[in-house]
Amino acid sequence: MTRRLNKKLEQQQAPAFFVHGPSALARLAFFSVLSLALMAADSRLQYLLTVRQTLQTLLHPLQILANAPSQLYRDAGEYFSTHDYLLSENKHLKQQSIGQAITLQKLNTLALENIHLRQLLQVNESIAQATVAAEIMHVGRDTFSRKIVINRGQAHQISAGEAVVDAAGVIGQVTRVYPLTSEVTLITDTTLAIPVQIERNGLRAIAFGHGRDSSLDLPYLPSNVDIRRGDKLVTSGIDGVYPTGLAVAIVSKIEISPDSPFARIICAPTGGVENHKQVLVVSIAHAHTSQTESSSQLIAAPANADANQPANTMPPHHTSE
Amino acid sequence: MYMNNFKSVYLSLILALILLLLPWSGFALTVRPDFMLLLIIFWLIRAPNLCNVGTAWFVGLFVDLATGGVFGQYALAYTITAFFAVTYQKRLVLFNRTQQLFYVFLLLFISQIILLIIKTFAGGQLIGWTYFIPSLIGVLLWLIAGIFGLDVGGHRRDH
Structure with a gap:
C-alpha cells in the first residue's frame, strides 16, 4: 500500500520547480515575528484566552478519541474484575465508611461548637467550601512543567485558582480553565x-x-x-x-x-501527585458571605454526607489512622 | 489527484495530532518523539509544493495548544526547523539513507535547542540530558518508516 502511495506522490515532485509565492527566508521572517508576537500577547498581555478556549473545544473530540484506547482497556479491566476482589473491596469500603461516620459525627458536634465559640468571640473566619469531583484525563505534555488535565471545566463551574486535592492531600491548583477541561499545576511545579x-x-x-x-x-x-x-x-x-x-x-x-x-x-x-485518577476541586465559596450564611452551610454540610464530604474531613482522618 | 495529496497530508497530520494527544506519562513522556515535527519534515522534503514554512507554523500552533504552553513556542521552533528543511530540500533528496538520517536528526535537534532556549527564558525547569532522547527516537522512527517503504523519494542509487 505504501508503494502505491509512493508512486502516486512521485508525480507531484515535478511542479516543485514552479513553487510561487514569497521565498522561504521571507516566510521564515514573517512567521518568526508572528510567533514572537503571539508569545508576547499570550504570556504578558493574556489576550488569547478566548482563542485558546475555542481551539481547545475544537481539539476536544480528538482528545476523546486519543483517550479511547486506554479508557477501553480500563473499562475492560473493570468488567473482568473478579468476584472475590469486588467482595473484599466492598468489605474494605464498608469498614472505612464506618470509621469515617464516627469521625463525621464528632466533626458535626465540633463544627457546631466551633460556630458557637466563634459567635461568642465575634470572629468570622470560617469559610464554607464547595467541591467538585473530577478525573485526571492525562498528564501535561510539556516536559518543562508539571501539570495535569482534568475532565471538569467552565461547564462545571470550575474557575482558575481553585485548589485540587485527592484523598491524601493537596496535589495542585487550577491554573487554566477550558469549557470542558481544565489544567492543574501540581504543587511540585517550580512556579507554584x-x-x-x-x-x-x-x-x-x-x-x-x-x-x-x-x-x-x-x-x-x-x-x-x-x-x-x-x-x-x-x-x-x-x-x-x-x-x-x-x-x-x-x-x-x-x-x-x-x-x-x-x-x-x-x-x-502526601497527595498522590503522580498516581491517582480521581481528584476533588475545592473552591472557597465567597469569602465575604455573612456569618449566618456560612454557619448554616457548615452545619448543613456534614448532614448530607455525599461525595463532597471527604475534602472537609480529610485531615482529621489522616491523623487518626 | 492534487486534492488527494492534500488530503493525505492533512489526514496524516491529524493522525499525528492524535498520537500526540495520547495519554503519555512518566517514562513514555520522556522518550516520546515529536510526531508532528517528524511528519512536517517528511512532507516538506517529499512534497514541498504542498506545504511550506507556513504549514509548519500552523502545525506548531496546534502543538502549543495541545501542550498547554504559551502560544508561539512550538510555532517558532517548527518555523525555523522548517526553514532549514526547505532550504536544503533539493540536496536532501539526493542524500543516501545514512546522510538523510543524520540530517533529520540535526533538524530535530535544532527544534529542541530552540525550544530549550525559549523555555529557559520563560523560567521552565530543566531536565538534563534525557531531554534529547526524543530526537534519537524520532530518527529511529524515520529509519523504521524508511524500511517499510515510506521514504521521501530520494536516494535513487539504492534501487
Missing part, C-alpha cells in the same frame, strides 16, 4: 508556591515545588528552626486559596550547613 503550617507547632512557611524529583522545598527558614524529619505540613489557609488544614507534605530531609543562615528542607508530598 503554597502557604503551609507545621502541624506539630503551628510554624508558618511557604513551600515551593522543586520540579524534577517530585518534592517540595521549604526555603527562607533559619537553620535553628524547630522542625524535624517526619513533621507534617498542612495548608495554613492564610492565602484564601487553599482551605485550612489539608495535608500537603511530610518533611523528609533537613540539611543544615554552617556557611548558610538558612536550613535546606526537603519535603515529600
